[in-house]
Amino acid sequence: MLVPTATVPPPAAAAATVFSLLLGWFAGVVLLLSVAGGWAYNLGLKAAAFSGAAYLFAFGALTVGVYVAAPSEPWWVPVVSALLGFGAHFANVLRDLRADAATSVRGLPHRLGPRTGVIAMAAALATASVVSGLAPAGAAVLYSASVVTTGVVLAAATTTAAVRAPHSAIAFRLTVVIALLDVVLLVSA
Structure with a gap:
């Protein structure tokens, strides 16, 4: 969930600025752009048809900012992070x-709507699983x-649950499992 930065007290905004810029001016600007994505969401994008763009941008920019500060992160990490953010947007809203x-x-x-929303969330998280599984150089075939x-099977189960009962908590819980899997994979990589 993006932090509602529009209501964050000035000391927190100042701390975010200072700590971001301590990583270097370019990394700091990128990280602050991630915060701006949260602000944009809370200041009106959440009511727009492209509301998920704020999550894609903010989560992706967060990892790009980390990469710029310490360039060891592979290209696919911001992609997976953005997809996780997009899935989180749906999980948060549904x-x-x-x-x-x-x-x-x-x-x-x-x-x-709830049915298609869960399917979109599951698809984003399954795509994150596919990228996490296939992109790392030197990853074992197994x-x-x-x-x-695992990501695709869980996404299929989530989609089936959403189609059968769109307001059921089962589909939401399955997407949480996919998201946790993807986050563990992202951190372990």
């Missing part, structure tokens, strides 16, 4: 669809096959 309807928030998950298979 639970609140009814409450958001009362406040006229109509972001991408709202427009897609590792790659198990990561890709």
